[in-house]
Amino acid sequence: MKIELIKGDITSITADAIVNAANTSLLGGGGVDGAIHKKGGKAILEECIAIRNRQGGCATGQAVITTAGLLPAKFVIHTVGPVWNGGHKKENELLRSCYLNSLKLAYDHQLKTIAFPGISTGIYHFPKEKAAEIALQAVQDFENIAAFDKIIFVCFDDENYEIYQKLSSPLNPVL
Numbered sequence: 001m002k003i004e005l006i007k008g009d010i011t012s013i014t015a016d017a018i019v020n021a022a023n024t025s026l027l028g029g030g031g032v033d034g035a036i037h038k039k040g041g042k043a044i045l046e047e048c049i050a051i052r053n054r055q056g057g058c059a060t061g062q063a064v065i066t067t068a069g070l071l072p073a074k075f076v077i078h079t080v081g082p083v084w085n086g087g088h089k090k091e092n093e094l095l096r097s098c099y100l101n102s103l104k105l106a107y108d109h110q111l112k113t114i115a116f117p118g119i120s121t122g123i124y125h126f127p128k129e130k131a132a133e134i135a136l137q138a139v140q141d142f143e144n145i146a147a148f149d150k151i152i153f154v155c156f157d158d159e160n161y162e163i164y165q166k167l168s169s170p171l172n173p174v175l
């Protein structure tokens, strides 16, 4: 398993799955969620609505999977990160659950490559360095991580990219 770091737009990534930083409604929003629905087309929203009708959206820390519509990826895994509220509302645990549940869903679908954005580090204001530490630790801790070929962290902003570069280089000398 290889960890790759990319600076750019996750909607352009070719992978078995890209992860969306969604909200509990699954009906779209701004940030990476808005970009995925805009470029991926209506098939993604249709599947999100079907999931919502079946199970009432997606709870914080959980994940669901849909088609990737018109995107180059095969699937979108929608996970709902915690809103940062000072750190005493189980934000760390919930963010870790986002990564672990997304990896579990990908593993259950026999997916080999998965790309993550910095979940919760935009509109939800999770501190970026802490979020990156949690993301990298969750990947290392996932019990079936060896089944994956590649885990990609896609950083949209310079600050996240620099943080991931700093934190991930000891884990992966190829970075």
Ligand code: AR6
Residues within 6 Å of the ligand: 008, 009, 010, 011, 021, 022, 023, 028, 029, 030, 031, 032, 033, 034, 035, 081, 117, 118, 119, 120, 121, 122, 123, 124, 125, 126, 154, 155, 156, 157, 160
């Ligand atoms: N590709 C990769 N990363 C991106 C992209 C992109 N195209 N666009 C933004 N980012 P955010 P959140 C980065 O705000 O904080 C939505 O309205 C961005 O720089 O998208 O989890 C949802 O519907 C940041 O590092 O998600 C929810 O209501 C990271 O993605 C709410 O925002 C996450 O930023 C979720 O907030």
